[in-house]
Ligand SMILES: Cc1cc2nc3c(=O)[nH]c(=O)nc-3n(C[C@H](O)[C@H](O)[C@H](O)COP(=O)(O)OP(=O)(O)OC[C@H]3O[C@@H](n4cnc5c(N)ncnc54)[C@H](O)[C@@H]3O)c2cc1C
């Protein structure tokens with residue numbers, strides 16, 4: 001038919017935000033398609049999750065009571081079976097890290113096209129998906145020439161649905177082939193601990209790949225000292241081992257909301273922005289006027305950090 | 318043991334660029350080894366150095382230009398490289414993950430690797446899907462966004478950490494053969510040594526065309542097509558400080574004082 005099936009996400013007993021965002025994009029799309037929105041919940045405390053996700057715009061919630069945590073083999077099988085049962089036109093999945101781990105497998109198994117990391121979706125004649133390229137410097141539209149398709153949806157791009165609704169809740173008896181489950185989650189580990197908690201700081205000076213070499217870091221440390229700020233960074237700085245993991249801002253690091261976030265030589269990749277877009281005042285120093293961080297900044301200096309930072313230290317003294 | 322590493326030559330846009338039709342005008346693109354694949358190569362080469370009898374083969378779908386990038390992999394310790402290309406690729410509207418996985422699966426068929434390492438994503442089109450699509454296509458197990466890998470080839474298990482959001486890692490045991498998509502930071506990629514660069518010149522780099530892989534032009538058809546590319550409308554209303562570094566720095570200093578995050 002013309003329905004939408006969206007698969008929700010949870011971790012360690014809690015629904016993840018992207019689940020109620022999928023309700024928003026899913027119900028918009030279902031309306032455009034003249035169909036209904038179905039939600040799939042796989043594993044965990046499915047009844048509690050279903051209650052929490054009884055939101056406006058959801059027609060039916062299908063619960064698959066199998067396992068506690070995400071396992072890509074189980075999710076792939078359960079999603080494919082739900083898809084077969086509901087027969088939707090569009091399958092929506094989260095473009096989260098776990099989404100990266102099963103969305104392509106589901107699409108491949110169902111032999112339907114997959115468009116990843118959507119930031120807008122519409123259906124007119126056919127399905128059209130907007131996505132970014134070249135480190136968010138450009139947007140593209142992708143047309144899907146197929147009856148049915150899967151789309152993975154960028155987290156935090158749509159507002160979550162909060163209004164309550166009254167969907168039917170049905171238990172779906174997925175037939176999981178345990179022999180085909182060839183991966184086992186053995187635990188979780190929290191990294192990025194330590195003495196500094198950048199999420200507590202009210203003034204963060206954050207450094208990115210624009211710093212070029214580890215030997216240039218003392219320049220930034222001088223600025224940090226002159227301002228009594230806290231030092232944080234984008235991912236490559238941590239990947240290179242120049243700063244410890246607990247300094248990393250972003251999707252896989254920390255989410256920060258300081259009064260001032262000063263981004264120096266950081267392009268503003270989506271996974272970085274996920275960690276700092278809630279800052280009160282964002283200032284960017286970058287040689288590239290087209291860097292995506294410029295779209296987010298309240299104040300910007302388009303210039304070489306090696307000129308601006310020494311001048312800034314001087315101006316502060 | 319044989320490890321196949323998928324390696325993409327990615328395009329990076331210069332600061333100022335123009336869009337010509339459906340892509341950035343090639344004059345404003347620079348080509349380089351995909352950042353994530355650099356870590357995948359390093360991981361494979363480290364496994365080779367730690368073990369006996371491990372061969373590392375790289376595969377790239379790309380035009381002749383990509384050979385420079387492929388040689389970089391060879392210089393860093395890849396033993397042998399395969400480049401897949403055919404005139405037919407030049408006409409393909411969109412080389413999406415499923416199409417790439419179909420092509421790569423033909424290479425897997427030929428090479429019979431025990432382990433395939435890909436990057437989490439390509440820096441240019443960032444589908445983040447080729448590795449897992451390939452795994453499903455060739456019926457290998459898989460793991461995505463791997464930032465630690467401990468291989469027990471004897472037991473046929475890869476114990477990995479998958480980097481989730483918010484500083485949480487998932488510990489997972491994955492049965493071999495498997496495809497792992499490698500995250501940056503998993504290791505410290507080496508620089509190619511002069512000796513490595515010299516040796517790379519004489520290492521095998523074979524071209525496979527569609528025919529050689531038992532594929533046809535129709536295998537490259539995709540239901541997906543790019544219909545537009547444009548610069549996003551700036552949502553920002555940033556106040557841009559103008560002037561010399563001294564001038565902009567002075568303005569920034571007074572902003573920081575006004576907001577109250579620095580004293581004075
Ligand atoms: C699953 C996943 C999770 C991720 N998690 C995170 C995360 O948590 N945090 C994170 O940060 N990234 C994360 N990333 C990586 C992210 O995609 C980017 O690769 C990264 O954020 C880029 O960091 P950067 O901005 O420092 O570097 P680049 O993108 O290389 O940008 C460097 C910037 O410096 C500017 N510059 C260069 N020289 C100068 C100069 N002299 N003066 C001023 N400016 C200069 C350039 O114009 C450019 O804009 C993740 C990626 C994936 C796939």
Ligand SMILES: Nc1ncnc2c1ncn2[C@@H]1O[C@H](COP(=O)(O)O)[C@@H](O)[C@H]1O
Nearest residue numbers: 323325378435436438439444445446447
């Ligand atoms: N043209 C290509 N040739 C070889 N490998 C590729 C190619 N495109 C993508 N890959 C591999 O797939 C990974 C993910 O790419 P993508 O799914 O396009 O974001 C990359 O890091 C590469 O390892």
